[in-house]
Amino acid sequence: MKKLILVLSLVSVLFLLACTQNSSVACTEEAKICPDGSAVGRTGPNCEFAPCPSADTAPDQNESLKQNYCTAEQRQGDMCIELYGPVCGWFDPARIQCIKYPCANTFSNSCFACHDDKVLYWTEGECPK
Numbered sequence: 001m002k003k004l005i006l007v008l009s010l011v012s013v014l015f016l017l018a019c020t021q022n023s024s025v026a027c028t029e030e031a032k033i034c035p036d037g038s039a040v041g042r043t044g045p046n047c048e049f050a051p052c053p054s055a056d057t058a059p060d061q062n063e064s065l066k067q068n069y070c071t072a073e074q075r076q077g078d079m080c081i082e083l084y085g086p087v088c089g090w091f092d093p094a095r096i097q098c099i100k101y102p103c104a105n106t107f108s109n110s111c112f113a114c115h116d117d118k119v120l121y122w123t124e125g126e127c128p129k
Helices: 002-021 110-115
Strands: 031-033 039-043 087-091 104-107 119-124
Touching: 087 110, 104 110, 104 119, 110 119
Parallel strands: none
Antiparallel strands: 031 039, 087 104, 087 119
16 A cells, blocks of 8 residues: 555656646846837747847837938048937947936937947937936
8 A cells, every 4th residue: 555655656746747847938037128229028938039129110110210320431530510400329239238218318410429339320309218
């Protein structure tokens, strides 16, 4: 009788171990800041970061939120014209790790934004609050 109880106990333990190995993976609560300032978390069986939303698939995106990436030509030169047309210069996530939204700075115009080597692209208007 004791052997039967021991065998049943062993089978129960093995069954429980098999069941727990098939459970879902719990990912850490880290976040990756995307170029548009949004954040994505880790997901899936390998806990990889979800893809950042692209400018083409953003819902209800208007023209003022168009991402204008700084070119090498725009980064050259010593001076910018002093015209006030505020833009939001979004920082390059490969160079700057932001803690809070927005990961950006308001510049007086696109020339000044692209002369800042931390800026990846700019959008029209002042940065969101």
